[in-house]
Amino acid sequence: MSFVPGQPLTAVVQRIQIQKLRQGENLILGFSIGGGIDQDPGQNPFSDDKTDKGIYVTRITPGGPANAAGLRMGDKLMQVNGWDMTMVTHDQARKRLTKKNEDVVRLLVTRKSLEEAVKQSMGCFPRQ
Amino acid sequence: MDTESTYSGYSYYSGRSRGSHRHGERSRDRHKTRSKDSRSEKSVTINTPPAEPLLGDSAVRGEQVQDDNWGETTTAVTGTSEHSLSQEDIVRITKDLEDSVGLDCRRYFTLALAVILGLLVFLTPLAFLVLPHLLWPEKLQSCGTACEGLFISVAFKLLILLLAVWALFFRPRRAGLPRVFVFRALLAVLVLLFVVSYWLFYGVRILDSQDENYQGIVQYAVSLVDALLFIHYLAIVLLELRQLQPCFSVCVTRSTDGEIRHYNLGQLSIQRAALAILEHYYCDFPVSNPALLSASKSRAAKHLAGLKVYNVDGPGNNAAAGLVHSQSRAMIAAAARRRDTSHNELYYEEAEHERRVRKRKARLVVAVEEAFTHIKRMQEEEQKKAPGDVMDPREAAQAIFPSMARALQKYLRTTKQQHCHSMESIQQHLAFCITNNMTPKAFLESYLTPGPTLQYSRDHWRARQWTLISEASVTSGLKDGSVFLLRCVDFSLVVTTKKIPYIQMSEEYIDPKSHKFVLRLQSETSV
Numbered sequence: 154m155s156f157v158p159g160q161p162l163t164a165v166v167q168r169i170q171i172q173k174l175r176q177g178e179n180l181i182l183g184f185s186i187g188g189g190i191d192q193d194p195g196q197n198p199f200s201d202d203k204t205d206k207g208i209y210v211t212r213i214t215p216g217g218p219a220n221a222a223g224l225r226m227g228d229k230l231m232q233v234n235g236w237d238m239t240m241v242t243h244d245q246a247r248k249r250l251t252k253k254n255e256d257v258v259r260l261l262v263t264r265k266s267l268e269e270a271v272k273q274s275m276g277c278f279p280r281q
Numbered sequence: 282m283d284t285e286s287t288y289s290g291y292s293y294y295s296g297r298s299r300g301s302h303r304h305g306e307r308s309r310d311r312h313k314t315r316s317k318d319s320r321s322e323k324s325v326t327i328n329t330p331p332a333e334p335l336l337g338d339s340a341v342r343g344e345q346v347q348d349d350n351w352g353e354t355t356t357a358v359t360g361t362s363e364h365s366l367s368q369e370d371i372v373r374i375t376k377d378l379e380d381s382v383g384l385d386c387r388r389y390f391t392l393a394l395a396v397i398l399g400l401l402v403f404l405t406p407l408a409f410l411v412l413p414h415l416l417w418p419e420k421l422q423s424c425g426t427a428c429e430g431l432f433i434s435v436a437f438k439l440l441i442l443l444l445a446v447w448a449l450f451f452r453p454r455r456a457g458l459p460r461v462f463v464f465r466a467l468l469a470v471l472v473l474l475f476v477v478s479y480w481l482f483y484g485v486r487i488l489d490s491q492d493e494n495y496q497g498i499v500q501y502a503v504s505l506v507d508a509l510l511f512i513h514y515l516a517i518v519l520l521e522l523r524q525l526q527p528c529f530s531v532c533v534t535r536s537t538d539g540e541i542r543h544y545n546l547g548q549l550s551i552q553r554a555a556l557a558i559l560e561h562y563y564c565d566f567p568v569s570n571p572a573l574l575s576a577s578k579s580r581a582a583k584h585l586a587g588l589k590v591y592n593v594d595g596p597g598n599n600a601a602a603g604l605v606h607s608q609s610r611a612m613i614a615a616a617a618r619r620r621d622t623s624h625n626e627l628y629y630e631e632a633e634h635e636r637r638v639r640k641r642k643a644r645l646v647v648a649v650e651e652a653f654t655h656i657k658r659m660q661e662e663e664q665k666k667a668p669g670d671v672m673d674p675r676e677a678a679q680a681i682f683p684s685m686a687r688a689l690q691k692y693l694r695t696t697k698q699q700h701c702h703s704m705e706s707i708q709q710h711l712a713f714c715i716t717n718n719m720t721p722k723a724f725l726e727s728y729l730t731p732g733p734t735l736q737y738s739r740d741h742w743r744a745r746q747w748t749l750i751s752e753a754s755v756t757s758g759l760k761d762g763s764v765f766l767l768r769c770v771d772f773s774l775v776v777t778t779k780k781i782p783y784i785q786m787s788e789e790y791i792d793p794k795s796h797k798f799v800l801r802l803q804s805e806t807s808v
Binding site: 181182184185186187192211212214247250251 | 805806807
């Protein structure tokens with residue numbers, strides 16, 4: 154998940170669709186995010202590269218819609234509803250996720266286990 | 282009938298604008314005679330008077346209340362030019378009045394009073410010291426060492442007092458103010474009372490009793506001189522120091538073209554404030570040019586020019602005031618409903634004028650630069666060789682002036698400044714610039730922008746005799762919101778004052794060690 158500035162970023166992503174849950178007058182997704190280009194990347198416990206300023210999932214509410222949809226703690230959000238999340242401020246990320254007129258968010262997330270799974274599957278089934 | 286006059290008014294107006302800018306305007310008189318072209322102005326009975334009529338128009342309107350036949354205005358036009366000339370005559374007469382006897386009487390009277398008071402003040406201590414020796418010399422105790430030391434003290438203090446009075450009071454008069462200068466009068470009265478009381482005491486206690494203690498008398502004289510020095514200190518504080526601290530901000534507006542300047546003044550009486558403002562006026566305000574105002578005046582007159590008001594009920598039907606009101610209301614309503622395209626004309630006229638001025642300026646700059654290349658300063662070693670045609674600055678200026686004269690004259694006519702500069706003054710300025718090694722651009726600067734009034738010769742000032750018009754007494758002090766007018770023949774300066782506010786400042790101490798920074802922590806937001 155490390156990136157070289159100026160080069161396109163390649164990642165294996167998983168598509169997750171979360172239906173927002175209505176609680177009172179708020180629509181909640183059931184997870185917490187951390188990170189952003191205006192934050193300190195060295196304090197991120199989930200990233201491999203401590204200069205990565207992307208948005209990470211730091212907490213999942215058990216039993217919430219995010220948990221049910223398959224989001225896991227430590228996931229890095231790459232896209233939210235088509236909007237890029239790799240170069241945004243913390244506040245911009247929060248706004249993209251909490252739009253009041255949307256009740257579904259479609260995320261592209263990546264995690265290290267995905268890459269390893271892909272490598273394993275490629276290794277298990279070598280091309281003939 | 283109405284539409285006819287409207288159309289003719291417009292067509293003649295556009296003709297006039299083209300004509301006047303093509304041919305230029307030679308003098309104020311020619312400019313006044315051009316107003317005859319906008320004849321639709323003359324044939325209207327206008328009830329709302331314009332703000333400031335042209336010098337000629339007021340006379341013409343007065344004569345032509347019922348005259349619809351514009352052909353006869355030509356005879357009245359010569360009356361217009363005569364009026365403008367006679368106005369100049371009046372100005373010349375008032376200039377001569379300045380040197381008349383009546384005003385000098387007051388000046389000499391105050392001067393005589395001041396001299397008498399000064400002599401009294403200076404001779405009194407000397408008289409106190411000398412009179413005992415003259416009147417009872419044999420009874421007088423001889424003067425010891427301390428007493429003679431006091432003589433030196435009296436002498437030097439009198440010398441210092443003399444110099445101080447000369448420095449403060451014996452300065453050339455700046456102005457003649459309408460009312461007496463209150464502080465000076467009060468000080469004169471104080472000094473007079475003081476000296477008189479000292480004389481009384483001296484007369485009663487010393488002369489009558491013929492006191493023998495000469496040292497006491499000398500000390501008495503020394504105390505008089507000390508007290509006079511303190512009164513002089515009071516004079517400095519009251520006359521000079523008190524108004525130094527700025528207290529009011531005055532806004533001075535010229536009524537004709539709206540030039541505004543702001544000045545800071547201290548606590549002054551209205552007449553002294555007016556004097557300070559006038560001295561700033563001569564240095565700061567660009568010279569008043571009435572030729573620049575004619576366009577807006579003609580526009581203002583034209584606004585109501587296209588309308589004619591007919592009294593169909595016949596004269597003498599209504600009361601005069603009621604008729605006037607109804608007519609003016611009708612005209613305002615009609616003017617509001619009429620589709621007015623004068624803004625369009627103004628825009629294009631100004632754009633055209635701007636373009637013309639820039640073209641003339643470009644030609645002028647080129648002509649002047651070329652003219653300056655024709656002469657060069659002769660060096661020292663060349664002077665010894667004695668070549669043929671050596672000129673002094675005046676002759677050099679006269680030699681190169683003809684090549685730029687035409688361009689300069691055309692430019693001055695376009696910017697309506699031609700009456701401010703005579704040919705003699707231009708040649709003088711050119712000789713001055715050549716002598717001081719100035720570039721052509723430096724020579725031209727005084728003609729490109731109108732300078733302050735002081736830079737021009739006295740005939741062009743149009744601001745010599747000033748009248749102070751004020752609702753409050755002119756010797757009362759300036760207050761917040763006081764308004765007064767300074768009027769001269771052609772225009773007036775409107776002065777408003779505002780008090781500089783009281784400033785309350787508090788302090789906050791910042792410890793230099795308190796500037797510390799940390800990195801922002803990872804914030805976590807739940808969505």
